[in-house]
Amino acid sequence: MDTPYEIEQTRLDNVLVKIQDAIVANQADLQKAANNKADVDDGWKDVRIKAGTYSSLFETAMGVRQQQQMLQERELAVNTAEHQADVLQRLKQRPYFARIDIQEPGADKPEAIYIGLASFSDGVDNFLIYDWRAPISSVYYDANLGPVEYETPDGVQKADLQLKRQFQIEDGTIITLFDTNETVGDQLLLNALAGESSTKMKSIVTTIQKEQNKIIRNTAAELLFVQGAAGSGKTSAVLQRVAFLLYRYRGRINAGQVVMFSPNQLFNDYIDQVLPELGEQNMVQMTYYQYASRRLPKLQLETLQERFEAQATGAVKQIIDLKGTSRYFKAMEEYAQSLNQAEIRVRPIKFRGEEIISKEQVAAIYYSFNENYNLGNRLQATKERLLKMVQGRIGSEMQKTWVEDTVQALSKEEYDSLLGDNPREFKSDDQEFKTLAKLIVTQELAPIMRGISRNRFININNQFVHFLQTVPTLINLADYGLTEQEWTEGIKATVKMMRQGELALADMTPFMFLFDLIKGSRGERDIRFVFIDEIQDYTPFQLAFLKFAFPRARFTMLGDLNQAIFTKENAVSLQSELTNLFDPAKSEYIQLTQTYRSTQQITDYSKAILIDGAKIDAFERTGDLPKVQILADDATMAQAALAQLQANIAEGETTAIITKTLAEAELVYDLLRDQTDVTIIRTENQRLVPGTIIVPAYLAKGLEFDAVIMWDASAQNYHGDDERQLVYTIASRAMHQLTVLAKQTLSPLLAAVPAELYIEEK
Numbered sequence: 001m002d003t004p005y006e007i008e009q010t011r012l013d014n015v016l017v018k019i020q021d022a023i024v025a026n027q028a029d030l031q032k033a034a035n036n037k038a039d040v041d042d043g044w045k046d047v048r049i050k051a052g053t054y055s056s057l058f059e060t061a062m063g064v065r066q067q068q069q070m071l072q073e074r075e076l077a078v079n080t081a082e083h084q085a086d087v088l089q090r091l092k093q094r095p096y097f098a099r100i101d102i103q104e105p106g107a108d109k110p111e112a113i114y115i116g117l118a119s120f121s122d123g124v125d126n127f128l129i130y131d132w133r134a135p136i137s138s139v140y141y142d143a144n145l146g147p148v149e150y151e152t153p154d155g156v157q158k159a160d161l162q163l164k165r166q167f168q169i170e171d172g173t174i175i176t177l178f179d180t181n182e183t184v185g186d187q188l189l190l191n192a193l194a195g196e197s198s199t200k201m202k203s204i205v206t207t208i209q210k211e212q213n214k215i216i217r218n219t220a221a222e223l224l225f226v227q228g229a230a231g232s233g234k235t236s237a238v239l240q241r242v243a244f245l246l247y248r249y250r251g252r253i254n255a256g257q258v259v260m261f262s263p264n265q266l267f268n269d270y271i272d273q274v275l276p277e278l279g280e281q282n283m284v285q286m287t288y289y290q291y292a293s294r295r296l297p298k299l300q301l302e303t304l305q306e307r308f309e310a311q312a313t314g315a316v317k318q319i320i321d322l323k324g325t326s327r328y329f330k331a332m333e334e335y336a337q338s339l340n341q342a343e344i345r346v347r348p349i350k351f352r353g354e355e356i357i358s359k360e361q362v363a364a365i366y367y368s369f370n371e372n373y374n375l376g377n378r379l380q381a382t383k384e385r386l387l388k389m390v391q392g393r394i395g396s397e398m399q400k401t402w403v404e405d406t407v408q409a410l411s412k413e414e415y416d417s418l419l420g421d422n423p424r425e426f427k428s429d430d431q432e433f434k435t436l437a438k439l440i441v442t443q444e445l446a447p448i449m450r451g452i453s454r455n456r457f458i459n460i461n462n463q464f465v466h467f468l469q470t471v472p473t474l475i476n477l478a479d480y481g482l483t484e485q486e487w488t489e490g491i492k493a494t495v496k497m498m499r500q501g502e503l504a505l506a507d508m509t510p511f512m513f514l515f516d517l518i519k520g521s522r523g524e525r526d527i528r529f530v531f532i533d534e535i536q537d538y539t540p541f542q543l544a545f546l547k548f549a550f551p552r553a554r555f556t557m558l559g560d561l562n563q564a565i566f567t568k569e570n571a572v573s574l575q576s577e578l579t580n581l582f583d584p585a586k587s588e589y590i591q592l593t594q595t596y597r598s599t600q601q602i603t604d605y606s607k608a609i610l611i612d613g614a615k616i617d618a619f620e621r622t623g624d625l626p627k628v629q630i631l632a633d634d635a636t637m638a639q640a641a642l643a644q645l646q647a648n649i650a651e652g653e654t655t656a657i658i659t660k661t662l663a664e665a666e667l668v669y670d671l672l673r674d675q676t677d678v679t680i681i682r683t684e685n686q687r688l689v690p691g692t693i694i695v696p697a698y699l700a701k702g703l704e705f706d707a708v709i710m711w712d713a714s715a716q717n718y719h720g721d722d723e724r725q726l727v728y729t730i731a732s733r734a735m736h737q738l739t740v741l742a743k744q745t746l747s748p749l750l751a752a753v754p755a756e757l758y759i760e761e762k
């Protein structure tokens with residue numbers, strides 16, 4: 001009798017032959033398509049026209065990227081043979097990674113289901129491989145042997161799970177095979193976790209854990225809030241979720257309708273291989289800063305890092321905090337409502353240096369529409385009226401001497417280009433003059449018309465300042481520990497910045513919101529799923545705004561309240577704020593407590609940094625205790641770092657030296673660059689490279705490294721309780737090795753960690 005291994009290998013060989021057959025057939029299809037190139041070109045024409053109808057997208061932040069994705073997706077639809085070719089190549093490399101045997105009530109024998117990256121059948125309904133996202137595949141991730149349930153188009157099906165088998169397949173050969181009763185066998189997970197870090201994140205499709213599976217497959221919640229410790233696989237799960245949703249809603253949504261807000265560009269770069277690896281296109285990925293910058297292209301916006309390094313205190317900080325609250329959001333809504341009655345700030349319409357419609361006239365038009373108009377209609381109606389008025393001036397303007405002078409001065413070339421395609425035969429000189437004059441005036445007026453169409457007659461800067469001035473009548477400042485005097489000072493600071501074309505982070509979202517309210521914006525209605533990573537760094541105001549900006553989207557928010565680097569205490573109240581934004585009946589909160597990234601030793605050490613670290617369970621995988629070294633100065637720290645780097649390199653481990661600030665990173669770089677190969681990461685627009693890197697903490701968010709050296713964890717550098725989370729974030733980036741270097745005295749945050757959790761080297 002054959003062993004299970006032999007039986008499986010024979011089956012695999014058969015499947016591979018069928019995949020090969022399908023590849024040959026597919027190549028014939030591709031050839032046919034190539035011969036039919038004319039057809040395809042027609043298809044393309046169609047694609048372009050259809051994509052053009054999404055014109056609203058161009059006005060907004062998504063822009064070209066989304067258009068490209070839409071085109072690509074359409075192209076796939078036009079040419080599914082190409083898509084199929086891609087799928088088949090993937091399957092050829094690794095046809096499947098698991099098998100489950102399911103016995104349905106009434107069936108005479110169990111059915112074997114093989115699970116892989118995509119479905120594959122050799123005839124109608126004869127599936128040799130099931131997509132991991134198919135409903136039945138969920139059983140593999142969710143259930144132990146015994147009675148199970150899974151979704152079918154006809155409702156829930158009950159069955160008996162009799163076997164769970166996992167494979168590692170390389171080059172057409174089964175390398176290992178495990179039968180397991182655990183949800184996903186620890187052996188396979190251990191193998192997966194034993195690997196080294198890399199500059200690109202990988203998919204976890206073969207070892208998705210039960211809790212993660214819940215996140216991935218949730219389709220019911222309007223808000224899915226995932227709170228999880230560092231390294232608990234939030235990011236991994238959520239990328240799988242995107243792949244799942246694109247599969248589940250295939251034909252109804254495309255990757256361009258899924259947006260992910262991530263902490264920085266470096267992180268985007270880090271995760272951008274996961275979806276392609278799963279055979280899907282990347283969603284629209286951006287940082288909140290990029291989103292805001294594209295919407296406010298004329299303003300220089302403050303970055304998170306500038307704000308982080310500025311360390312606001314006192315009234316300045318209170319003001320920033322107030323501007324992040326949902327109370328402030330409501331105040332702005334109330335204020336906007338009041339603009340229906342009075343106080344709209346407008347600019348006069350000027351033509352050739354002369355006011356042709358005064359401010360007062362514009363405002364009078366704005367308020368000439370009755371109270372049933374909302375802000376959006378009011379603006380639209382005003383715009384139409386203004387355009388008409390400007391157009392109405394053409395006739396009188398044609399009489400002016402400047403027009404006559406211009407006509408007289410026209411060169412032959414100017415004359416020709418002005419007339420363009422117009423007929424050149426004129427009945428009289430007068431008719432010729434009129435034609436030319438009309439063209440000249442129209443041309444001169446065009447920029448003004450354009451300005452009106454783009455709402456330039458609204459003085460948004462002025463309006464925003466007026467809102468700030470109105471705040472004390474809308475909000476009781478004392479509730480936020482502020483006096484009116486302090487608030488007025490704050491306004492001065494904002495005005496000063498705006499004069500220089502700058503806008504602080506705290507004002508950025510309110511500014512966008514006010515403009516949207518005045519425009520009567522209905523938000524980005526094409527977007528169906530919004531993911532927000534590192535949610536702890538967002539204010540309630542921002543969240544309320546995002547909900548407004550993406551009104552038809554379902555939200556998935558991920559965060560670790562222990563890692564709130566930028567907003568700190570705000571993070572705690574975040575969850576309660578969310579209950580005001582999303583119907584609690586349609587919200588789901590999932591907590592992940594198991595961490596996968598770090599060894600038990602590193603997890604225990606990092607969690608001891610937190611006051612309430614109890615909810616974090618290490619995955620059992622042992623390594624060295626973290627090492628703490630207290631040294632005299634920068635030079636000796638550099639020597640220690642170098643020694644550790646060499647040890648790590650000898651073990652084939654990649655190291656990141658994580659500093660608090662960029663200035664510190666520069667210092668370390670200067671100290672080490674001549675002695676070893678190191679790369680400094682200065683901005684989020686850089687790429688991660690293999691080898692040792694030096695990176696400031698705020699750019700290390702979301703990333704992981706085999707080994708981490710925490711640079712200068714001294715009492716001087718990390719003293720306050722408010723730096724606890726930052727220290728935790730740094731320590732929790734390490735997978736296998738953690739070294740803490742401190743100048744003279746160790747930070748009290750780390751000195752409080754029980755001595756048995758680390759080794760101190762003098």
Ligand SMILES: Nc1ncnc2c1ncn2[C@@H]1O[C@H](COP(=O)(O)OP(=O)(O)OP(=O)(O)O)[C@@H](O)[C@H]1O
Pocket residue numbers: 189192193202204207208209212228229230231232233234235236237560596597701702703704732
């Ligand atoms: N089910 C899984 N199977 C294999 N590896 C996993 C699994 N879940 C998570 N991991 C691994 O654990 C590490 C941490 O995962 P991830 O970065 O997704 O965590 P996170 O919760 O986003 O962390 P952080 O909040 O610190 O950024 C990654 O290397 C990931 O591949």
